[in-house]
Amino acid sequence: MPQPHIDVRYVANLARLALDEAEIATFQGQLDAILGYVETLSQADVSGIEPTAHAAAVFGRMRADEPHASLPAAGLLDNAPDQAQSQLRVPKVVADA
Amino acid sequence: MSISELKKQFIEGRTTPVAVINRLAGEISARDARTGAYLSHNLETALAVAGRADLSLPLGGVPIAIKDNINALGQPCTCGSRILAENYRAPYDATVIRKLRAAGAIPFGRMNMDEFAMGSSTENSALQTTRNPHDPERIVGGSSGGSAAAVADGTALVALGSDTGGSIRQPASHCGVVGLKPSYGRVSRYGLVAFASSLDQIGPLTRSVEDAARILQVIAGPDPADSTCLDAPVPDYLSGLNDGVKGLRLGLPKEYFGDGIDPGVRRQVEAAVAKLAGQGAEIIDISLPHTGYAVATYYVIAPAEASSNLSRFDGIRYGHRTASPADIDTLYQRSREEGFGPEVKRRIILGTYVLSSGYYDAYYHRAQQVRTLIRRDFEQAFGGVDAILSPVAPTPARKLGVNAEDPLQEYLSDIFTLAANLAGACAISVPCGTTAFDGAAALPVGLQIIGPHLGEAMLLRVARAAE
Numbered sequence: 001m002p003q004p005h006i007d008v009r010y011v012a013n014l015a016r017l018a019l020d021e022a023e024i025a026t027f028q029g030q031l032d033a034i035l036g037y038v039e040t041l042s043q044a045d046v047s048g049i050e051p052t053a054h055a056a057a058v059f060g061r062m063r064a065d066e067p068h069a070s071l072p073a074a075g076l077l078d079n080a081p082d083q084a085q086s087q088l089r090v091p092k093v094v095a096d097a
Numbered sequence: 098m099s100i101s102e103l104k105k106q107f108i109e110g111r112t113t114p115v116a117v118i119n120r121l122a123g124e125i126s127a128r129d130a131r132t133g134a135y136l137s138h139n140l141e142t143a144l145a146v147a148g149r150a151d152l153s154l155p156l157g158g159v160p161i162a163i164k165d166n167i168n169a170l171g172q173p174c175t176c177g178s179r180i181l182a183e184n185y186r187a188p189y190d191a192t193v194i195r196k197l198r199a200a201g202a203i204p205f206g207r208m209n210m211d212e213f214a215m216g217s218s219t220e221n222s223a224l225q226t227t228r229n230p231h232d233p234e235r236i237v238g239g240s241s242g243g244s245a246a247a248v249a250d251g252t253a254l255v256a257l258g259s260d261t262g263g264s265i266r267q268p269a270s271h272c273g274v275v276g277l278k279p280s281y282g283r284v285s286r287y288g289l290v291a292f293a294s295s296l297d298q299i300g301p302l303t304r305s306v307e308d309a310a311r312i313l314q315v316i317a318g319p320d321p322a323d324s325t326c327l328d329a330p331v332p333d334y335l336s337g338l339n340d341g342v343k344g345l346r347l348g349l350p351k352e353y354f355g356d357g358i359d360p361g362v363r364r365q366v367e368a369a370v371a372k373l374a375g376q377g378a379e380i381i382d383i384s385l386p387h388t389g390y391a392v393a394t395y396y397v398i399a400p401a402e403a404s405s406n407l408s409r410f411d412g413i414r415y416g417h418r419t420a421s422p423a424d425i426d427t428l429y430q431r432s433r434e435e436g437f438g439p440e441v442k443r444r445i446i447l448g449t450y451v452l453s454s455g456y457y458d459a460y461y462h463r464a465q466q467v468r469t470l471i472r473r474d475f476e477q478a479f480g481g482v483d484a485i486l487s488p489v490a491p492t493p494a495r496k497l498g499v500n501a502e503d504p505l506q507e508y509l510s511d512i513f514t515l516a517a518n519l520a521g522a523c524a525i526s527v528p529c530g531t532t533a534f535d536g537a538a539a540l541p542v543g544l545q546i547i548g549p550h551l552g553e554a555m556l557l558r559v560a561r562a563a564e
Contacts, residue, residue, distance in 0.1 A: 006450050015404060015449040016411070017442055018430035026502075027443055033505050034447060038393045038460065044467045051465030052472055054295045055281040055521020056327060056550060063321035075188040081418035088413060093425050 004035035098254065100159055100308045107152045114147035114158030117254075118205060121160060124252045125206075133227040134237075134247035136165050137173055138206040146203050154201030155315060161197060162206040162253035164244050166214055167299065168288040169194045169204050176290050177210040177222035177240075180416045180436025191288020192323065193257065193299050193316045200315040208243030208256060212438045213407065214264055214292045216240050217511055220497065221440045228497070229271060232537050235494040238268030244302045245272040255312060256302045261292050262395055263489070263514025265300050266526035270489035270543025273528045275560070276302045277309045280550045281521035282327035284313075285320035293402035294325070296395075296518040306527065306561045310334040313553060332554050342562045343377030345555075348482035352388035353513055359492040361532025365542040366488045369529035369563055373486070376562055381482055385474040388516060390467050395515040396508055397451050397464035403441075404448030410436060443504060468519050475520040475549070484559045485547040487513050489526045493540035513545060523548045527560045 008028050012019045019027070073086060082089040098106075106112045122140050129135050143160065150158035163169060166176045168187035175182045194204055211221035219227045219242025227242045229235040230250040237246040241258025245268035248256050258265040260278035269276025277300045284299045291297060301312035314334050320326040349370065354363070374380050412418035412432030419431035437445070451460035478485060491510060500507040517524040524547040531539035544563055548556030 006446065008446060011446050011450045011453065012442075013430075014453065015445045016408075016426075016429040016433055017437070017445065018427075018434040019442070020434075023439070023442070026439075027446060030443060030502075030504050031447055031450075034396060034443075034508070035450075037505055037508075038397055038464075041390060041393045041397070041460075041463050041467055044387070044390055044463075044470065046463060046466035046470070049466040049469050051462055052468040052519075053465060054325065055472065055519065056325075058282070058325065058327065061324040063324075071188055076414075079185050079188065079415035081412060081416070090413060091422055091425050091428055 004032055004039055006031045006035060099305050100156065100255065100311050103159060103254065104157070107158055114150040114203065115144055117158065118143045118147045118160055118203065121205065121252065128250055129252050131228065131233060132230055132246050132250050132252070133225050134208055134243040134250065134252060136175060136207045136209050136224055136243065139172065143203055143205040150203065151201050155311065156197065157201030158203065159201065160203045160205040160254055162208050162244055162247050162256035163194070163204050164210055164241050164256070164258045165207040166210060166259060166290040167191045167193060167257060173207055174290065175224060177212045177224055178436065178438065178441070179223045180410050182224060183417055185415055189288065192285035192320045194288065196316050202315070206247070206253060208241070208247060210243055211240035212441050213290070213403070214240040214259055214261055215403070215440050215444055217263065217267055217507055219243065219268070220501070221438060223438045226497070229494050231273065231540055232494070234496055235537070235540070236271065236497055238271035238494060240264040241302060242268045245269050245274055245276065248272070248274045248302050248304060255308055257299055258302050259289055259297055259299050260518065261296045261399060262518050263511050265302060266489050266514050266524060266543065266545060267511070269302055269526040271494040271541065273541030274302055274304055275306055275309050275528070276300070276526045277313060278517065278524050279313060279317065279553060280523040282325055283523070283551060283553065284316050285323040285326040287320055287322040291406040293399040294406060295402060296399060306557055306564050307335070307338060309525070310338055310557045329551055334554055334557055337554055337558055338561050340558050341376055342373050342559055345484070345559065346379045346381055346482045347373060347559065348381050348383035348478055348485045350383050350385045350388065350478070350485060350487060352385050353487035357491050358488060359532070359534060361534055362488050362492060362542050365530040365532055366544055369544040370486055373559070373563055383478050383482060383485070385478060385516065387467065387470045387474050391471060391516040391519060392508055392512055394464045394467045394471065394519060395511070397460050398468065400444040400448030401452050401461050402448070404445045404452065407441065407445055440504065471516055472520045475522055479549040483555055487545045487547070489513060489543035489545040493532060493534040493542060496535070517547050521550050523550070523553050523556050525556055525560045527563050529563065
């Protein structure tokens with residue numbers, strides 16, 4: 001297993017979290033301690049063991065293909081932080097050429 | 098008062114659903130400022146529904162408090178988080194709410210919780226502190242702390258919670274009420290705000306095992322809106338409830354009775370085991386050899402799933418958005434930074450890390466393999482016993498604030514409840530007396546009973562005998 005150390009600043013960026021410096025410092029010690037504990041997993045003999053993703057896995061479940069009403073757009077849009085013309089409004093996503 | 102007693106009073110005309118809601122509102126006004134279990138409640142709506150309640154239905158006119166991560170149309174659903182606290186209103190009913198309404202129940206009250214169900218004390222709620230009704234300086238447990246506290250305090254008759262690693266059972270234990278985590282796939286998760294999708298289950302917190310059975314009866318069963326919810330038929334959970342434990346084989350896993358258990362907890366759990374033996378159960382020593390890996394396994398898998406599930410909170414479609422972001426990346430990063438509390442951020446970072454390139458195999462894949470070993474432990478054990486007995490938590494409720502800077506220490510207190518979620522088993526916490534602890538004279542202790550997957554009928558039968 002790798003050494004238990006998270007590059008908190010790098011991973012927070014992956015997770016789209018703008019942490020401040022104090023948070024980074026606090027989380028660094030806490031997360032390294034947690035990862036150090038998680039290292040105990042390296043002692044388990046898992047050779048040839050299949051992973052479990054779900055405790056009661058079911059696959060290929062299909063519901064009946066029948067038309068039904070969707071949730072009303074108005075109620076959903078009421079929860080949006082910013083909306084206009086029945087659409088979600090966001091800052092410009094595509095940069096100028 | 099039990100559901101059956103309340104129904105009897107309705108039928109005899111001694112009270113009405115409207116009077117019950119009004120009485121609860123009075124209890125909330127009188128006591129909830131001290132306990133802090135309720136985040137909100139809508140008296141007007143509940144009274145209107147109560148006024149037309151159909152008393153012939155299984156839960157006709159029965160008010161039920163709802164953990165604030167289960168969507169009920171038009172009501173808040175804060176998940177104990179600033180990111181949903183500002184203006185979110187549920188645009189639909191969760192399947193459990195739809196089923197409860199169809200059975201005549203009245204959802205009343207939104208209950209405090211650890212933010213996004215991440216915690217074991219309800220101290221991680223960004224919105225308010227919930228205090229133990231048995232001692233206001235102590236935690237209620239978590240994450241379904243508001244639900245447990247209100248049932249214990251008499252400000253709710255029954256409640257729904259959710260359990261990802263013990264979040265129904267542990268607060269039930271700390272507050273002295275019954276808390277049932279159904280088997281994975283027994284109850285639809287549609288409309289439950291997802292924390293760790295392979296572990297989450299909704300279940301009841303009640304004052305009696307019979308009430309838990311009555312609520313499970315209503316909320317269990319298949320749902321086309323949740324493909325992980327199983328088609329298995331729902332048995333009658335009430336008919337065999339009082340069959341007793343004579344001739345049943347009950348397992349005591351040695352790994353759950355080792356060092357680190359408070360002596361008072363051990364004494365009360367052993368007394369509960371002796372009581373079941375006295376009723377004719379055969380007590381069998383067993384081993385769940387991979388128990389020591391449960392905490393590490395859980396704290397890889399649950400944060401991994403959470404980091405993915407919580408990516409939906411991005412300030413676009415619902416929830417908090419930062420003021421005047423310069424660009425879309427700033428919108429995402431600042432909205433999440435401002436909206437999430439520290440425990441949620443820790444778990445998102447941990448989960449993102451264990452899923453990231455170069456670490457996936459060492460952490461996430463390995464944890465899933467160990468999860469298989471833990472699941473097999475239970476499968477083997479249930480080859481020889483009908484149910485497993487253990488403590489719910491190593492100690493009674495601790496004081497508020499103790500583990501604020503030490504999340505790992507807090508995680509370790511989940512040792513006895515996590516494995517049932519990893520294995521998909523059903524499990525219940527039943528009060529088994531009180532003990533002196535850490536300066537308090539009498540704090541509740543819970544007996545955990547774990548049953549095989551879809552073994553709720555057997556589980557409830559053993560729980561009823563232990564009650």
